[in-house]
Amino acid sequence: MRSPKDFFAPLAVGAPDPVREIPALPSRMIHFFDPSNEKMAAKVPDLAKKVDVLLGNLEDAVRADRKEAARNGLVSIAKSTDFGATQLWTRINSLDSPWVLDDLITLVTEIGDKLDVIMVPKVEGAQDIHYVDRLLAQLEARAGLRRPLLVHAILETASGVANVEEIAGASPRMQGISLGPADLAASRRMKTTRVGGGHPGYLVRTDPVGDDLETGRTTYQQDLWHYTVARMVDACAMHGILPYYGPFGDIRDVVACEDQFRNAFLLGCVGTWTLHPVQIDIARRVFSPDPKDVAWARRVIAAMGDGTGAVMIDGKMQDDASVKQCRVVAELADALATRDPELAKAYDEATKEALA
Ligand SMILES: CC(=O)SCCNC(=O)CCNC(=O)[C@H](O)C(C)(C)COP(=O)(O)OP(=O)(O)OC[C@H]1O[C@@H](n2cnc3c(N)ncnc32)[C@H](O)[C@@H]1OP(=O)(O)O
Ligand SMILES: O=CC(=O)O
Numbered sequence: 287m288r289s290p291k292d293f294f295a296p297l298a299v300g301a302p303d304p305v306r307e308i309p310a311l312p313s314r315m316i317h318f319f320d321p322s323n324e325k326m327a328a329k330v331p332d333l334a335k336k337v338d339v340l341l342g343n344l345e346d347a348v349r350a351d352r353k354e355a356a357r358n359g360l361v362s363i364a365k366s367t368d369f370g371a372t373q374l375w376t377r378i379n380s381l382d383s384p385w386v387l388d389d390l391i392t393l394v395t396e397i398g399d400k401l402d403v404i405m406v407p408k409v410e411g412a413q414d415i416h417y418v419d420r421l422l423a424q425l426e427a428r429a430g431l432r433r434p435l436l437v438h439a440i441l442e443t444a445s446g447v448a449n450v451e452e453i454a455g456a457s458p459r460m461q462g463i464s465l466g467p468a469d470l471a472a473s474r475r476m477k478t479t480r481v482g483g484g485h486p487g488y489l490v491r492t493d494p495v496g497d498d499l500e501t502g503r504t505t506y507q508q509d510l511w512h513y514t515v516a517r518m519v520d521a522c523a524m525h526g527i528l529p530y531y532g533p534f535g536d537i538r539d540v541v542a543c544e545d546q547f548r549n550a551f552l553l554g555c556v557g558t559w560t561l562h563p564v565q566i567d568i569a570r571r572v573f574s575p576d577p578k579d580v581a582w583a584r585r586v587i588a589a590m591g592d593g594t595g596a597v598m599i600d601g602k603m604q605d606d607a608s609v610k611q612c613r614v615v616a617e618l619a620d621a622l623a624t625r626d627p628e629l630a631k632a633y634d635e636a637t638k639e640a641l642a
């Protein structure tokens with residue numbers, strides 16, 4: 287473990303100073319595209335106007351014989367596109383793969399000034415982050431970068447989950463963590479065959495009435511990912527970094543996708559991955575607080591004055607703890623409003639109505 291005294295010192299001579307705080311930039315959707323896919327690449331300039339984060343994916347879902355094309359495609363897209371306020375991220379290949387070294391050398395050298403965050407898959411423990419941390423510092427120094435690249439880990443191995451707290455705190459570069467339900471299911475030897483979402487077999491059933499075991503016993507499907515998402519959220523909150531839901535692979539099932547995203551939002555996640563354009567509006571809707579909740583939060587904050595004591599609003603007790611929750615919602619709304627004028631209007635109208 288690094289000494290707290292030198293945690294914020296650069297890991298290579300000439301590398302930029304590490305950040306002391308992770309910027310809470312809007313990142314409701316991390317939209318994945320394959321930079322070697324011409325159709326997807328052609329949509330990037332338009333998508334940049336619609337999403338908070340664009341991610342050039344180099345790992346799984348890119349065929350082995352397209353890895354180089356994806357890497358080079360990302361370099362040329364990054365150089366030729368105006369991303370405005372939209373962040374550009376990449377997902378590199380896994381640390382044991384034959385491609386990752388060239389991914390990092392090429393991307394940091396060629397487009398290190400355009401990239402915001404590097405997503406690292408299949409992280410097992412702090413040692414993986416330490417490896418990337420030092421290598422990035424060396425490459426940043428060589429490329430003369432002034433701004434450090436941030437690192438995002440995917441939680442998709444059983445070891446990663448067991449070590450999630452040390453991963454979250456492994457480096458000042460740690461920006462966030464995403465749930466990777468597909469690889470995690472495989473790593474845990476779960477008996478699912480899906481990319482995220484629930485399973486009809488994972489359920490609880492009401493008790494029998496008398497001796498009849500068959501009739502009237504309602505079943506409730508449970509969330510396979512509750513434990514992992516909750517644990518990830520705690521690890522991230524503890525270290526001041528951001529938690530995200532990951533992929534929802536049933537593109538057609540926009541209803542269950544929205545449910546899964548909302549569960550993650552309510553538990554503390556700030557965003558999710560979007561794999562297909564149809565998921566972008568779902569993520570925007572779910573990960574932007576509802577105008578009614580924003581109006582309520584602003585009303586509680588106004589009524590609570592300096593934030594101490596207790597007041598009654600519409601029959602509900604408010605005190606220091608509820609005003610803190612309201613501040614989370616109100617601050618998120620303020621941050622999103624600066625990026626999204628439609629949301630800003632909806633929040634202000636709902637607030638006026640609530641305070642009238
Ligand atoms: C477990 C994990 O690791 S998840 C992360 C890795 N996986 C990914 O990144 C997957 C990314 N998404 C995809 O590859 C695709 O969306 C697929 C394969 C799921 C579906 O692709 P398609 O069969 O082409 O879907 P569909 O026909 O509905 O696409 C409609 C249009 O949207 C485009 N499109 C689809 N996905 C994307 C995307 N992620 N970004 C931009 N455009 C897209 C298609 O190219 C198509 O364009 P066109 O109208 O010009 O022909
Ligand atoms: O990479 C994501 C996953 O679910 O696996």
Ligand SMILES: [Mg+2]
Nearest residue numbers: 346442466469
């Ligand atoms: Mg994966």
